[in-house]
Amino acid sequence: MSSVHLQTPCPAFQQPMLPHGLRCRCGVRVDGPLQINEFANLDQGLRMFVLMEGRITDLEKALGISYPAVKSRIRELKSALHLHDEDPGDRQSRISGLLDELESGDLSTDDMISRLQNEDDQ
Numbered sequence: 001m002s003s004v005h006l007q008t009p010c011p012a013f014q015q016p017m018l019p020h021g022l023r024c025r026c027g028v029r030v031d032g033p034l035q036i037n038e039f040a041n042l043d044q045g046l047r048m049f050v051l052m053e054g055r056i057t058d059l060e061k062a063l064g065i066s067y068p069a070v071k072s073r074i075r076e077l078k079s080a081l082h083l084h085d086e087d088p089g090d091r092q093s094r095i096s097g098l099l100d101e102l103e104s105g106d107l108s109t110d111d112m113i114s115r116l117q118n119e120d121d122q
Contacts (some may be wrong), residue, residue, distance in 0.1 A: 038081045046077045068100030069107075079119075093118065 010017050019034040042050075045063055052058040059070045075094055098115060101107035 042077070042080055044081065045073055049073060049077055065106055066104050068097055068101070070102065072097040072101050072107075091119075 010015055022053040023029045048062055049059060056070050060067060098112050104113050
């Protein structure tokens with residue numbers, strides 16, 4: 001049996017594929033759209049954050065990225081898990097983090113624009 005990451009894109013449309021069924025070795029099947037939790041959608045970098053128990057210096061070394069980039073990933077993790085702060089300065093902080101990543105070369109201009117647009121859609 002092969003393992004498929006839940007963020008595997010559709011080979012035809014490059015959109016995330018959605019789980020649609022389960023099957024047991026005994027033959028029992030459950031067919032239909034399945035809802036997955038927030039943790040299942042995390043990319044490897046964000047899973048690494050949990051593995052490193054949030055130690056930023058360890059994450060910098062393990063991922064080979066700068067402190068501002070790690071902070072940006074932490075904000076991504078919070079967003080992916082729907083953990084939002086109520087502080088009105090958060091958007092400015094996220095933009096500042098994205099600018100730091102852009103300046104350090106850890107983020108392309110297109111990726112920055114995409115992240116800002118995705119943030120506005122939420």
